[in-house]
Amino acid sequence: MRRMSLGERLKSADWLLLGLGVLLAFAGVLGVQTAADGRVDYGSIQMRWAIIGVTVCLLMLAMPYRVVVQWRYLWYVGGILLLLAVLVVGRGKSAGRWISLGSFRMQPSEIMKLILVVTLAGYIRYDKRHRTFLGLVAPFALTLIPFLLIMKQPDLGTALLLLPVLFVMLYVAGANRAHLGIVAAAGMVAAGVLFFTPGLLNEYQKDRVRAFLMQGSDDTALLRSHNHQIEQSKMVVGTSDLLGRGVSETTREAIRFLPERHSDFIFPVMIHAFGLMGATLLFMIYLLFIGLILRTALKVREPSGRLLAVGVASLFACQTAINLGMTLGLLPIVGMPLPFLSYGGSSMLTSFAALGLVLNVGSDHPVEFGRGDFD
């Protein structure tokens, strides 16, 4: 097995995939620009993040992904330490999700998502026990540690995102479907129990779930304040039209009352600015984007690369689906950015880093095995 030179890598990289990523990021900058309320120029900040993101992406391309996978436990331990740091540092007045580095507030949970994908890809690649029921213990343990730490922050959305990623990775790696089914069912029951266990979830998180279940009703003031977000979001979507009103004052006026419009709720802004047509186009770009990542996974034969690509695909897919579902009132509101579009440095960097890894995997030499792994 021969190391590829950087030039070869660049040449064989999936430039269409990177192009789609950059396109999404650019659309995001437009959306954030529209959503910005004038006090802070979020648009240009986002633009800077996008540029840094592309740079990071290219840097990721430069490093062989196998090295990245090999050092997975280093990343993993680093990520866990960061999460712990958040819990220690972020306690008190400003609820802790961030570590402040100067003016930049790093969100370790974002980075941890990617680290987990890398760790799992490496672990499952080098350990085939996941096909047995007991063999599932280790991957679940690897996932549950960051899961609990992120829950504790508390950041329910990011924490819950880790589980489908784990399931998808185990599934494609050939874990027994019945085993996964049993674990999933047990997880559901556990979640139900935990929801009603006092002290575990705080009232605020429960209220959001309740608010979701009671959409449209005005039962209590508290529910109303949670519902407000969903209702505003649906209102912005509902008042959009087919072709959109562009980045204009009309759009700004219409989204004036939507909280978090530049970050988690960027999609309603996009659909208002670019219409249902634009939104449909956005959907197609995402579908194509995920499709291309999966194609990369099919193309490479090296197992950890495959798993890496699948993991990243599931990460993006889940984030996209959950974010869109939540902005359209299909899911309860959890903090979940839309990849490449939502305002936020950590999210943008992580997304581009993940994309860089996929490009990295895709540009690697196809290595022939006797049979396709995981078959």
Added chain:
Amino acid sequence: MRFRRRLILLYVVFCCVMGVVWLRATQLQWIDGDVWAQAARKLRQRPERLDAMRGPIVSADGVVLAEDAPVFQLTVVAWDFQRRARARCSGCGAIYFQSGRRKLHFPRTCACRRQLIRRSGEDAYPRKVPKEESAQLERLPPADLRPLEKVLDIAPGSLAIRAKERVAEVERIIRELRDRMDREGDDTSFREKRLELRAQDLLRRPFVIIGNLPDAAAQLVLTNEDGTFRGFGVRSALRRNYPLGDFAPQLLGFTSQLGPEEYGPLREQHGDRVTFNTRIGRTGVERACNWQMHGEPGHRLMELDESGQFSITVEDRPPRPGKPVALSIHAKISRIAEQLLFSDPRRGPAGYVPQGQPSGAFVALDAYTGEVLIWSEAPRYDLNTELDDLYDKRLTEAKRDLDAGLWIPRHPLDKRMTIEEWRARLVQPAPVSMSRIAQLAVEPGSTFKPLIALGLLQSGLPLPFHSYHCHNSTRSPGCHACGSVDLVRAIEKSCNRYFAYSVRDSKYWPTYRTYLGGFIEEVGIGRAPTDEISEWSRGQWLWPYVDFTMKDMLGHAQAWLQEHGGDDAPTLELAALPGTPPSVGGDPARLGSRLAKVAAWVAKRTRARKLLVSATRVETIERDVVMEFGVRAAGARPWSALPGTDRTALPSALSGLPRHRVGIRGQLERGGMVWFRATMPRRVGRTDRSKPPVIRPDDGRNVAIGQGPVLVTPLQMARAIAVLANGGLLVDPHVVRAVGGRAVQRVPRRLRIDPGHIDTVRDGMYRVVNEEGTARKANWGQVPATVYGKTGTAQVGRTWQPFGETEDGGPWHHWFVGFAEAPGRRTIAFACVLHARAEAASGMTAAPATADILARWYQDPASRGGK
């Protein structure tokens, strides 16, 4: 290729999910779009509540006693107040204000800058002035508020202090909000945003700091253009105005804004009629006729136009004013009566001024209908004082930190009296807020004799002695050596001994005991006059017992203990028992010292170092404690609550109101505890009327001469006397003649009383005025009517000094009651009482005053008509 299959399956699942999401977006836009468009429009709209005028209160002679009038209010906006720095444009002179910490806000009025922008072709309108440009602006010195303070006649600097208080209040609320969010573990990234929105809203909301701004001050603020009064604003509101000021304040009552805890329940009951701006009647007629006078608030929906101004009217429903209330009282003659009674220096011994004010009452009613015609009492207070602020404060104090403290109580800016002064007055045993006519019950003295006489006759028993020889002796009660008297002469001469012995020493005493008790109640003594009067009286009871907290009382008690016991004094602690009310009524200092005495006693007996104090709601009243705490008003110790009876009958004026019992509990070293109980009748309980009242043997003599346990209000007295005037009708005294043009009808009840007996008593009362009686010396010649009357001078019991008098004999009540009839004139029954320092013959004080008032009454056309 299982791997491939799995990937394809996953991809298909993802595509399906995205498909569903896309369909949802389409559904929201295409199918529900109209609904959302409507909702979005609502966001551009601003509803406005238009307050309805409250109905006026008008007297029978057409004087407006209460009306809603537009006033200006001075408001402060915290946000603007904190950014008062100004600068002037050197070009056009427009005023720039501070906007951020450093930056200046760019005003639309600055012409030069607008031009600059137009030329540069920028489409956005920058809100903040760039640093380099602000250097060219001429900084102005801090704005001077003194001109406004001068107009308002308040101390220099006090406006800024008041505004800062308000700003601090807003900041405190925002801090509390932040703490609450921390407590609730609000983890969302929206947290800061939501907090910011709430804070912004609070910071920019105007809060009233002066409720009634003089026109000159309003003009000063409104016409100012150089930003002197930045942060201050003027808005117009409706305010209850009482043109006569201090006319019958206890009767008319006052209104105040809803408290936070009242809004919900009232809103449920009355729906849209209640808004946050709603003012409701707290006492008096304002309370009794509140919902009739309360109008329907209007509603206006404004929409943003293209330029961002709320200028488009979408909906407009004007408010509907409330109904006027017409009183039967004649304001002019009542005013004259006030003058004659309380401002005339000739009143001599009556010129006693408890609490620094003359005290007394005169009430006259139509003897056949019960309409109250003349209502004069003292002391009075000015209803145009900021009473409502005081009231609001009382309401909000207990609930300060609830509901995130979003309710900001308004402070009064009353130059005449501070809240402390008001409270001191209000917690006195006979507070200024208590009506001397309808609520303050005192010993009727000899004026009770006609009623006793009628009762004796009515009992059907032969009179114990046809003729009784009264000679002055040392035996109690003392008398004036009236000589040989029969019943009629006994009334004329006001012979104490005739009545005392005819009742107590006769062989019929056991029958009298029961019969008289019932009879006196028959003629309306010891029970509430009417529904209407008891309804307005009810609110009044909030006043004497202005809430104070248990902590206040404990503080006073602890201070007393420290002072008297030094280091050995036990420590008092508020027991955290369930049901302990945060506040109870009464005077904290008085109750505190009593509590301290008991605590000292308990501590001594039990050697307890720490005593727990608590209060619970009670259902029965302990009379002696009531007396101790100086609560004796209409019925707290009325006729039918005589000692020895097994029940306490209280007029409904006091009914349905909760009371509290303060308990003290000493924790004993060897276990166990001691309870001391005292009732604090913040408000008094409902009457049990299942048994007839019986006079206790010891009280027989006193009752017969209207002393001892007998307490009546002037209104009750006038009503009972009206029975003699109209030949046996018990009228319902009432003050509301008509509401919204519809007359209020009240049908008198006929009592089964022998007309012959009435004539006998009338004869006696005739002689009091017209023959050798006690009132003969008054100038009755000026009254063109036949006057029947009875004088009375009653001594105040030692146990209770309603006016704070001490051992020198306390105040005396000079009574004159009676009725007057003349052909073609209304027959009126009246009662007059003057609370005086000395024992003087009331024939020399109350009777001449009444004669003067009646003379003026018969000059008034209102006296014509009737039976």
